[in-house]
Amino acid sequence: MYQSNLISKTRKQISQTEESLNAQILIKSGYIEQVMAGVYAYLPLGYKVLKNIEQIVREELNKISAQELLLPALHPKSYWEKTGRWESLDVLYRFKSYYTSTELALGSTHEEIITPIAKNFIQSYQDLPFATYQIQTKFRDEKRAKSGILRGREFIMKDLYSFHSSTDDLDKYYELVTQAYLNIYKRLGIGDITLKTYASGGTFSKYSHEFQTISDIGEDTIFVCEKCNIAINKEIIEEQKTCPECDNSDLIQKQSIEVGNIFKLQTKYSEAFDLEFTDESGVNKPVIMGCYGIGISRLMGTLVEVFAVNESKMLWPESVGPFDIHLITLNTDSEEVVKKSEELYIMLQKEGKDVLFDNRNERPGIKFAEADLIGINKRIIISSKTIAQNGVEIDGQIIPFDKI
RNA sequence: CGGGAAGUGGCGCAAUGGCUAGCGCACCUGGUUUGGGACCAGGGGGCUGCAGGUUCGAGUCCUGUCUUCCCGACCA
Numbered sequence: 001m002y003q004s005n006l007i008s009k010t011r012k013q014i015s016q017t018e019e020s021l022n023a024q025i026l027i028k029s030g031y032i033e034q035v036m037a038g039v040y041a042y043l044p045l046g047y048k049v050l051k052n053i054e055q056i057v058r059e060e061l062n063k064i065s066a067q068e069l070l071l072p073a074l075h076p077k078s079y080w081e082k083t084g085r086w087e088s089l090d091v092l093y094r095f096k097s098y099y100t101s102t103e104l105a106l107g108s109t110h111e112e113i114i115t116p117i118a119k120n121f122i123q124s125y126q127d128l129p130f131a132t133y134q135i136q137t138k139f140r141d142e143k144r145a146k147s148g149i150l151r152g153r154e155f156i157m158k159d160l161y162s163f164h165s166s167t168d169d170l171d172k173y174y175e176l177v178t179q180a181y182l183n184i185y186k187r188l189g190i191g192d193i194t195l196k197t198y199a200s201g202g203t204f205s206k207y208s209h210e211f212q213t214i215s216d217i218g219e220d221t222i223f224v225c226e227k228c229n230i231a232i233n234k235e236i237i238e239e240q241k242t243c244p245e246c247d248n249s250d251l252i253q254k255q256s257i258e259v260g261n262i263f264k265l266q267t268k269y270s271e272a273f274d275l276e277f278t279d280e281s282g283v284n285k286p287v288i289m290g291c292y293g294i295g296i297s298r299l300m301g302t303l304v305e306v307f308a309v310n311e312s313k314m315l316w317p318e319s320v321g322p323f324d325i326h327l328i329t330l331n332t333d334s335e336e337v338v339k340k341s342e343e344l345y346i347m348l349q350k351e352g353k354d355v356l357f358d359n360r361n362e363r364p365g366i367k368f369a370e371a372d373l374i375g376i377n378k379r380i381i382i383s384s385k386t387i388a389q390n391g392v393e394i395d396g397q398i399i400p401f402d403k404i
Numbered sequence: 405c406g407g408g409a410a411g412u413g414g415c416g417c418a419a420u421g422g423c424u425a426g427c428g429c430a431c432c433u434g435g436u437u438u439g440g441g442a443c444c445a446g447g448g449g450g451c452u453g454c455a456g457g458u459u460c461g462a463g464u465c466c467u468g469u470c471u472u473c474c475c476g477a478c479c480a
Contacts, residue, residue: 012430017473142479143479263480330439331439332438361438364441
C-alpha cells in the first residue's frame with residue numbers, strides 16, 4: 001500500500017490531558033480516533049493490528065478444536081432475568097426500544113446467549129464435549145473508562161465457552177486453554193512477561209486464573225513466584241500467601257495488565273437454563289461449563305504500553321504490526337530512486353510481503369518521524385546514497401539488491 | 405458515583421472585563437530545499453461547548469448544563 005493513500009495522518013501534538021501512553025501513540029500515529037470516553041474508532045492501521053491479533057487467537061483456539069461463531073450483541077431482557085444478572089451485573093447496558101418499549105441489553109458477556117443455544121444441541125453425553133468462541137464487540141457501562149483502549153465501554157473481546165459431561169473433562173480442557181493462551185502471548189511477543197495468575201474463583205471453585213502482563217501502568221497488583229513463573233493476584237493474597245505450586249514464600253510484587261482470564265463455571269449457567277444431558281446410565285445431569293476470555297483491543301493497548309520506545313516511537317512485534325515492511329524512499333527527485341523503489345515494492349509483494357510504501361516527495365525527517373510513530377518492525381530505506389552502493393539500508397546496514 | 409482540572413479555527417495552545425479573538429502545526433498558491441518533523445512570500449478557515457445572568461461592554465465574572473482527562477470507589 002502506498003502511504004500517500006492512507007486515510008489517516010500522523011499528528012505532532014495531541015491534548016496534554018491525555019496521559020495514557022497507548023492512547024497518545026495510537027492517536028498520534030493515526031491508528032485510532034476517540035469518539036467518546038471509552039469508545040474508539042479503529043482506523044485502517046489500527047484495524048489491521050486488531051485483525052492480526054485476532055488471527056493469532058483464532059489459530060490457537062482452532063488448534064484446541066474450538067469452533068468460531070458469532071453471537072448477537074443485542075440481547076433480550078428475559079435471558080438476563082433467568083440468571084439474575086439483569087439486576088446484579090452493574091456494567092450491563094440496559095435500555096428500552098424507543099418504539100416498542102421492549103427492554104434490551106447490550107452484551108457484556110455471552111453466557112446468557114450461548115447456554116440456551118447449546119441446549120438445542122446437547123441431549124446426550126455423546127454430544128459432549130465441545131467448545132465454541134467468538135470475537136466480537138462487548139459493551140460494559142464502566143463508571144470510569146480510562147487508560148486509552150485498556151478500559152473502554154465498548155471493546156473487542158474473544159469469549160470462549162466449553163461444555164462437558166464431567167468436571168475431569170472440564171479440567172482437561174481448562175489446561176488446554178491455558179496452553180493455548182500461553183502460546184498466544186508468546187506469539188504476540190509478551191510471553192516472557194505474561195504470567196498465569198491465581199485469582200479468586202467465585203462460588204464454585206477455589207481459584208480462577210488470569211493472565212497478567214507485567215507493566216507499571218497496570219491496574220492489577222500481583223505477586224510473582226519466579227521459580228514457577230506464575231503469580232498470585234493481590235485479591236487472594238490474604239488466603240494464599242505462598243506459591244500454590246511450590247509453596248515458595250519469596251514472592252515479588254508487580255503491577256500488571258489483565259490480558260485474559262479463564263473460569264470454571266461448573267453448572268451455574270446450565271442450571272439457570274436447565275441445560276442437561278443424559279449420561280451413559282440414562283441419568284440426566286447438568287452440563288459442566290467453562291468460560292475463557294481475552295480482550296483483543298486491550299491486548300493491542302498492552303502491546304503499545306510494552307513496546308513503545310517513547311511517546312513518539314513504537315515498535316510492533318512482527319507478528320501483529322500493520323505491515324510486514326515499511327519501504328521508504330529518499331531523494332524522490334531521482335528517477336533512478338523512483339524506478340528502483342517501485343521495482344523493489346513489486347518484488348516484495350510478489351514474495352508475499354505486506355508493504356507500506358512511502359514514496360512521497362517529503363523531506364527525510366518527516367518520513368523517519370512518521371515511520372517511528374507507525375512502528376512497523378522492518379524498515380527498508382532506499383535512496384541515492386544506497387543505490388550508489390548498489391543496495392538498500394536495513395537496520396543501518398547496506399544490503400545489496402540481490403541479497404534482499 | 406465522590407473529588408480535581410479543563411473546554412477558544414481540523415489539531416495543540418494564547419488572550420488585566422475594553423479596539424476587528426492571536427500564535428504554532430496542518431491546509432491552499434508560488435518558489436527554494438531533500439539522510440531526522442526545512443525555509444521564504446502570499447492566502448483561506450472562529451458566532452470562544454450549550455443555556456441563562458451580571459455589565460455601557462463577557463472568551464474572561466456568576467448560575468445551570470453537557471463533554472473530556474486525572475485521582476478515588478467500582479470492575480461477572
